[in-house]
Amino acid sequence: MMIHCRVVTPTGIYKEFDTPILNLDTEDGERGILPNHMPIVTMLKIGMLDSIENDVRTYYAVAGGLFYFRDNQAEIITPAIEQREEIDAARAERAKMRAEKRLSSDNPNIDQKRAEVALKRALNRLHVSEYK
Amino acid sequence: MAQSKQALRSRIRSVNSTRKITKAMEMIANAKLFKQRNRMEANRLYAQRLQDTVDEIVARNPNAESVFITQRDNPHRMTIIFCSDLGLCGSYNQNVLKFARKQLNKTDPTIVIGTSLYRTFKEEGFNLIQEGPYSSDAMNEFILEDFVELGVQKYLNDEIGNVQLLYTKFVNTMTFEPAIETILPAPVEENPSDKETFHVETLFEPDADTILNQLIPQMAANVAYADWMESTTSEQGSRRMAMKTATDNADELSANLLLEFNKARQASITQEITEIVGGSSAV
Numbered sequence: 051m052m053i054h055c056r057v058v059t060p061t062g063i064y065k066e067f068d069t070p071i072l073n074l075d076t077e078d079g080e081r082g083i084l085p086n087h088m089p090i091v092t093m094l095k096i097g098m099l100d101s102i103e104n105d106v107r108t109y110y111a112v113a114g115g116l117f118y119f120r121d122n123q124a125e126i127i128t129p130a131i132e133q134r135e136e137i138d139a140a141r142a143e144r145a146k147m148r149a150e151k152r153l154s155s156d157n158p159n160i161d162q163k164r165a166e167v168a169l170k171r172a173l174n175r176l177h178v179s180e181y182k
Numbered sequence: 183m184a185q186s187k188q189a190l191r192s193r194i195r196s197v198n199s200t201r202k203i204t205k206a207m208e209m210i211a212n213a214k215l216f217k218q219r220n221r222m223e224a225n226r227l228y229a230q231r232l233q234d235t236v237d238e239i240v241a242r243n244p245n246a247e248s249v250f251i252t253q254r255d256n257p258h259r260m261t262i263i264f265c266s267d268l269g270l271c272g273s274y275n276q277n278v279l280k281f282a283r284k285q286l287n288k289t290d291p292t293i294v295i296g297t298s299l300y301r302t303f304k305e306e307g308f309n310l311i312q313e314g315p316y317s318s319d320a321m322n323e324f325i326l327e328d329f330v331e332l333g334v335q336k337y338l339n340d341e342i343g344n345v346q347l348l349y350t351k352f353v354n355t356m357t358f359e360p361a362i363e364t365i366l367p368a369p370v371e372e373n374p375s376d377k378e379t380f381h382v383e384t385l386f387e388p389d390a391d392t393i394l395n396q397l398i399p400q401m402a403a404n405v406a407y408a409d410w411m412e413s414t415t416s417e418q419g420s421r422r423m424a425m426k427t428a429t430d431n432a433d434e435l436s437a438n439l440l441l442e443f444n445k446a447r448q449a450s451i452t453q454e455i456t457e458i459v460g461g462s463s464a465v
Contacts, residue, residue, distance in 0.1 A: 058231050060323065060404060062224035077396075078388050089384035091239065093396050116397060118235060120382070127231050129323075129400075161328060 051085035055101065055124040057131055064131055067108075069101035072124060074117055089120040094128065096170045098178050109134040111178035113171050130171075137179040146172035187450065190443040194436060201432035207270065208425035215355075215418035222352070222411045229408050232401040237371040239390050239397075248394035249338065250368050256343025258290050260333050261362075262406065263303070263348040264413035265296035267318050271417055272424035274350065274358065275299055281360035282308075282348060291342065293329055295321060295410070318417075321410055327403040330365070334399050337366050345402070349409035350416040356423065358416040363409060365402040 053072055057064040072083040075097025083090070094117050099110040115128030149169035153162065240246055265278045275298050282303070286292065291311045294300050296318035304310055311332075316325075333345035345366035351359045386393055 058228050060225045060228045060407065061221070063227065076387065077392075081387075089382055090387060091235065091384060091393060092387040093393055115400075116232070116235060116393075118231075120384070125231065127228060127235070129404075163331075164324070164328065 051122070053083065053085050053119075053122050053124050055126065057126045057128065059128060059131060067101065067103045069103055071102060073098075073100045075099070075112070076117065083119060083124065085122050087119060090117070091119075092117050094126070096167075096174050098174070098181065099126070099131075109178055109181055111137060111175045113174070132175065132178075134178050134181065137175050139176060139179045142172045142175035142179065146176065187443060187446050190439055190446060194439045194443065197432050197436045197439065201429055201436065204425045204428040204432060208422055208429055211271075211418045211422035211425060215415060215422055218411060218415040218418055219352075222408070222415050225404070225408050225411065229401075229404055232397070232404060233371075236368060236394065236397060236401060239386065239394060240370045242384060243386070243390035246390045246394060248391045248398065250366060250394060250398035251370055253367055254340070254343035256340060258342040259287070259344040259346055260291045260293075260336055260342045261286055261346050261348055262293045262295065262329055262333070263299070264318065264350065264410055265294065265299040266414075266417045267297045269298060270424060271421035274417055274420035277358070277360050278348065278350060279303075285348070285362060291336065293332075295329075318410075318414065323403070323407040326406045326410060330399065330403045330406050333366060334402070347406060347409045349413040350420075352412050352416045352419065355419055358420055363405065365405050366398070368398045368401065 052068040052070055054066070054068055055072060056066045070085065074081050074083065074092075075095045077093045077095055081092070094112055094115045096114050097112060099112045101108050101110075111132050111134070112126070112128050113130035115126060115131075118125040118127065145168060149165050149172055152165040153169065240251060261282075263278065263282060265275050269275070275296075279299055279302060283306070286308070288306070288308050290309060292303070292308050293312050293316075294303050294308075294310060295316050297315040300310075300315035330345070333342070336342045337345055344364060346362050346364045348360065348362050351361045353359055
């Protein structure tokens with residue numbers, strides 16, 4: 051049994067693949083979805099997603115979004131996703147430093163919340179890219 | 183009275199050089215239109231899936247009472263208006279302006295994206311809640327998200343009962359219409375079409391309201407992004423058409439002037455011959 055998974059982003063369909071398991075970071079904890087799971091709709095956290103595609107474990111960094119599952123058809127609707135191998139660690143590192151600098155400055159014009167989200171995304175990318 | 187050859191020649195030269203510019207602008211607008219349109223199409227599925235999911239959650243949870251789907255009595259509406267940065271795009275900006283005058287209440291909070299109409303809106307007394315003009319070309323989904331976030335905050339504080347976008351709809355490559363789209367409270371399709379699948383029980387984790395409260399602001403930001411792209415696509419389309427008309431006019435003008443010039447040239451030759459013939463017969 052396989053789950054057919056489709057990843058939809060604002061720039062189009064990122065990827066479609068079949069996997070026997072999907073591990074997600076949802077708002078209320080990590081969750082593993084196996085085939086024939088009951089239909090579920092849940093919100094994803096900024097975190098990691100992993101699957102087994104063609105017998106290879108594949109890791110993704112997901113920037114939040116929505117997870118939708120029914121009849122073994124899964125759908126990940128997310129603003130941004132990268133596979134571990136695609137992550138530009140140097141760029142994520144720079145983004146992290148920029149976000150940290152912004153958070154530590156007391157300039158009232160800086161949107162703290164946005165900087166926080168940016169930091170979370172950068173940390174997540176770094177975490178996934180270093181994940182073994 | 184025919185114009186002098188000299189004057190005609192310089193006018194032809196001037197018309198042709200203007201034509202070169204408008205032709206180049208037409209081609210640039212065409213390329214940009216194509217690019218922008220592809221981006222717009224790519225986003226469509228994402229937007230559609232978000233909307234479908236919201237519809238489904240609401241349909242399956244009739245007692246969901248997220249603040250983002252309940253209609254409010256508050257008559258104030260916040261509007262984000264999209265216009266262009268640059269001119270020379272036909273009636274694109276004028277249409278937006280006319281539509282805004284007709285549809286909007288000047289005292290309601292408004293944000294204008296695009297520098298060309300910022301001053302006009304300000305002078306007309308619209309309640310702009312931004313500090314300075316925002317460039318439309320420098321826009322991206324993150325900045326738009328901030329504007330939508332501002333709307334969400336005002337909505338939650340009950341300062342406004344409605345957040346909407348005034349954008350230009352891209353009907354086809356020749357037709358563009360200004361339109362208003364409401365993003366908050368989220369428009370929900372009451373009777374989604376695929377009813378038969380609704381018998382299957384679905385798990386909503388943690389619960390429908392929590393999902394809706396997170397999902398709807400996300401969706402609103404995406405709709406704003408989509409509408410901005412649609413507006414810029416319309417802008418490029420409008421510019422392309424305006425420049426095409428200008429180029430065609432230049433062609434026509436240049437052809438007429440050339441005819442005029444040749445007539446003048448012919449007339450002067452005829453005159454010279456007459457003078458020579460007349461002169462020799464006198465001798």
